[in-house]
Amino acid sequence: MLTPVTARANAIETRELRKVYRGRAVVDGLSLTVPPGEVFGFLGPNGAGKSTTVKMLLGLVMPSGGELRVLGGSPADPAIRARLGFLPEQFRFQTWMTGQEFLNFHGRLAGMKPGELRTRVPQVLETVGLGGRGHEPLSGYSKGMLQRCGLAGAILARPSLVFLDEPTSALDPIGRVEVREIIEELRAAGVAVFLNSHLLSEVEQVCDRVAFVRQGKVQTQGTMRELMGGALPVDIRVDELNPGLLDALARLGEIHRQDTNTPGRADVEVWLEREDMLPAVAQAIFESGARLYALTPRRPDLETLFLELNDELPAQTQGVKSVGATRA
């Protein structure tokens, strides 16, 4: 059962959502909640069912089972659809149009009035860094300009929920920072953002929560800190990883990786429960007689978590890609 609709409904709510293609469940009992105004990262390996989920949330694909609610209603309802923004990864642009014409066209499709479009179109062009370029044909736009224009289209009608599928794949580093700022502005304005990006460092910087999906199921979801279980990964480099030191480190934390392939150098990654255990690690190394070259605590990162979660997957399915995270 979905929660009852209240004055400010969740942006997205799904319960046991399913999609079956040719007898195979590609989305298999997926349950998600995205509160209003949250930036949510949806991550998972290739073929995990992310795009299919987004298509169901947008009303473009019929679910085979389960429940879903978007902005408190059904995405089949035109009034709900009018409040959704979508930047698909592979947008087909009408390249004979200028940027302005493209936005006017999409604005009219979203039911915006000509008077409103006259002020809103230049405003969104400015927001996405295309101020003064709206009169140029899309056929002359670079890939990055097209992506910016698509983003302008997604936010044009002041949506309450925006789906962004790889919004920065064609952008240079400055463009990426700009898109991050736009996402932050959307959050500040109370707009929920469902983000699919394979750039995990980017997702990490902008998302309030993330979900990892695999084989059509949410594997885990939560804030970064919740997902990492509060653990602190620490990289240690010593001259030699003797058995006594390994035992001492295993008593202090969880050993996640070790590399002793280079003579005279050994690397080990230990996850500590708390930062105040660092001095004990340094002490254990000192007492083992090993020479310490580096002891580096690492802020938890999504890439580490993603690799941990997909450790047991066969190599060919380990591509990384996301769409907005609680251990299921």
Ligand SMILES: Nc1ncnc2c1ncn2[C@@H]1O[C@H](COP(=O)(O)OP(=O)(O)OP(=O)(O)O)[C@@H](O)[C@H]1O
């Ligand atoms: N229309 C369809 N008919 C049959 N199978 C489909 C259809 N759409 C998707 N699938 C299958 O469903 C599975 C999930 O696909 P989906 O595109 O949702 O994954 P994804 O997580 O978005 O992957 P990627 O990161 O590669 O984009 C894949 O095995 C895909 O082949």
